[in-house]
Structures are given as structure tokens and as C-alpha cells.
Amino acid sequence: MLFNVEKILKLIWLFVIICTTSLITFYKLTGIEFDSTFYILLFTFLFSYLPFTIQYKKFHVKQQQELLVINGCIATLIVAMVLPLPSHAFLYFIPVLSILIQNNKIFYIINSVVLISYMTSDFNSYIEMFSQTAVFICFIILVRYVGGLIFSSMRRNFYFRKMINALVFAIETKDVYTRGHSLRVAEYTYILGKHYNAFGGKLDLDTLKIGAMLHDIGKVHIPDHIITKEGPLSLEEYSEIKIHPEYGAEIARDFDYPSEIIGDILYHHERYDGKGYPYGLTGNEIPITARIIAIADTFDAITSNRSYRTAFSIDKANSIIAENFGTQFDPSLKEVYMSAFPELSKKKVKFESSNYLEERRAI
Ligand SMILES: [Fe+2]
Numbered sequence: 001m002l003f004n005v006e007k008i009l010k011l012i013w014l015f016v017i018i019c020t021t022s023l024i025t026f027y028k029l030t031g032i033e034f035d036s037t038f039y040i041l042l043f044t045f046l047f048s049y050l051p052f053t054i055q056y057k058k059f060h061v062k063q064q065q066e067l068l069v070i071n072g073c074i075a076t077l078i079v080a081m082v083l084p085l086p087s088h089a090f091l092y093f094i095p096v097l098s099i100l101i102q103n104n105k106i107f108y109i110i111n112s113v114v115l116i117s118y119m120t121s122d123f124n125s126y127i128e129m130f131s132q133t134a135v136f137i138c139f140i141i142l143v144r145y146v147g148g149l150i151f152s153s154m155r156r157n158f159y160f161r162k163m164i165n166a167l168v169f170a171i172e173t174k175d176v177y178t179r180g181h182s183l184r185v186a187e188y189t190y191i192l193g194k195h196y197n198a199f200g201g202k203l204d205l206d207t208l209k210i211g212a213m214l215h216d217i218g219k220v221h222i223p224d225h226i227i228t229k230e231g232p233l234s235l236e237e238y239s240e241i242k243i244h245p246e247y248g249a250e251i252a253r254d255f256d257y258p259s260e261i262i263g264d265i266l267y268h269h270e271r272y273d274g275k276g277y278p279y280g281l282t283g284n285e286i287p288i289t290a291r292i293i294a295i296a297d298t299f300d301a302i303t304s305n306r307s308y309r310t311a312f313s314i315d316k317a318n319s320i321i322a323e324n325f326g327t328q329f330d331p332s333l334k335e336v337y338m339s340a341f342p343e344l345s346k347k348k349v350k351f352e353s354s355n356y357l358e359e360r361r362a363i
Pocket of ligand 1: 215216244268269
């Protein structure tokens, strides 16, 4: 439910590959020459979705819809201008443009008019007219269906992120000392994930960042007097705090979040040496994403003020973390952490000079 845009784009490309391969095979086997409409469909699909597929993650969710439509329009225009097509071919441009209209009825009225213009264009025979009209109708329906699917998943993703933002805000208003913690941990985790991938890892950074953003969501269940307590916690209070990963995972399950995110929330306090909580898992029993979040979580905890102590310097935090690889943290991540450290430090400095509410709005 989370990354439908990616899944839909994969389906589109699978569709293009299957159609192209089967059509080429068909034409090769029968000796029939390629029809110009085949080129129109193939090129329009390729250029309508290829730049979008490559670039869309670099844009904010709010801008992705416009990006897709602009991409589709430019691509169709280029295809209509460049390819040696009959004059009516440029009508393929209109369905792509009209997916901007978020209303099925209006979309189909506009495209029915376009369809009539298309059918009354110059064709060499009735057979050609009927075959090309059939392809054109399929094109209109496909454009609408695929556009609708992508737009609705973009909207879902947008509201999903808004909901995450609201949940995190709800936890962080409880304690002024941890305000901004989730956002900072999400950013640090993203940096660590990026470096992990540069060393050959294959993490989905978007999912990883959301897992990190939500890691402490279970704290909504912890009584305020424990969260905001100045000074050390009693054993009883500490055992109450230790339940927050399980509470958080339960909330994430209720929201039907992906299993990777549930795992990140549940295991972010596990330690490599098995001395963590809630289950005391060791080594590779802990998902790699949770092992990365644990480093980011500690980096932020050490470099931030708490009700019971002031923040450590970045260099002190660096030496504390470096000493704990092999015990608290996965030793195989030491190289990743070392390479990410300069970027983590820069980010920390940037957070110190920025406004919490502005940072939240930028998510
Ligand atoms: Fe936590």
C-alpha cells in the first residue's frame, strides 16, 4: 500500500516489454511490416514514462503529478513531431494531456470528440480506419487507467506521509527535549543508508527513512511523567519505557504498514551483542535496517540535550559510537558509519541552526 507508484511503474514497463517482444515476434514470424500505430504507442509510452520513472523520487510528492503530465505532454509532442506519421497521429497527444482532468466523465466526453475527429481523418481503407481506431480507443483507456492508478497512489502516499507527520508530532509534543528527534533520526538514517548502498547494499531508502521517522511511535503509550522525568528512571519506569517498541509495532500493524517498517520500530533497541530489548536478539537476527537506525538513534541521543544531561559534542559522540561497534552496534557497519560521519556532522550542524516547525513542514 505504500509504494504503489513504484509497483505501477514496474507493471507499465513489464507491459511495454511484453507487448514489444510479442509484437516483434509476431511480425517476424508472419513477415508483416510494422504498422505506424505500433510506433506511436511504443514511443509515446517510452517517452511518457521513462524520464518520470528515473526522476520522480527526486521530487516532492506534491509535484510528482505535474511532473508526470508535463513529461507525458512533451513526450507525445516530440513523438508526433519527430515520427513520420499521418496527420491524425498528433491526436494521440490529447488523451495524455487530458489525464490532468480528474473527472472520468469529462475525460471521456473530450476523448469521444477526439475519437470522432480521428475516425474522420484520412485513411486508405475502412480496414485501416477500424484497426487504427481500435488501437486509439485502447490507448485512451490505457492512458486513463494508468494515469488514474498513478495519481491515486500519489495521493495515498501524500496522505500517508501527512499521517506520519501528525503521529510523530503527537509523540514529540509530550517532551520538549526529544522534539525533532524522529526527524533527525530519519535524516541520519537516510545518510547511513545511502553510504550502506554505496558499499554494495540494496536498501530502499524511502522505506528506511519512514521506518526511522516512526521508530519511537510507541512512546504515545508511555505516561508523560516517565517521558519528561528529570533525572534517572526507576527500574519500574525503565521497564515501562522498554515496552515502547512493541506498542509502536502494534500501532504500525493497525495502520497496515509494510513489514519492514514494523520491524524497524520493533527492533530499533536491539543490540548486536544481545543485550538490547525487547527480545535480546543478536547479530543478524536483527534486521539490517533496525541495526542502521540504532546507530542514527544513538548519534542523535548523544548529541542532543536531555532532561537529565546536556548534549555531548559531535566528536565525543563519534568516539562513543566508534567504541561500541561489536558490542552495541554491528561491526560490519563501522566502515559505513565512518564514511557517513562527515555528512552526519554537517547535518547535525544544519539542524542546530534550523527551525523545528519549518523542518517538519518540509517533509
Ligand atoms: Fe526508541
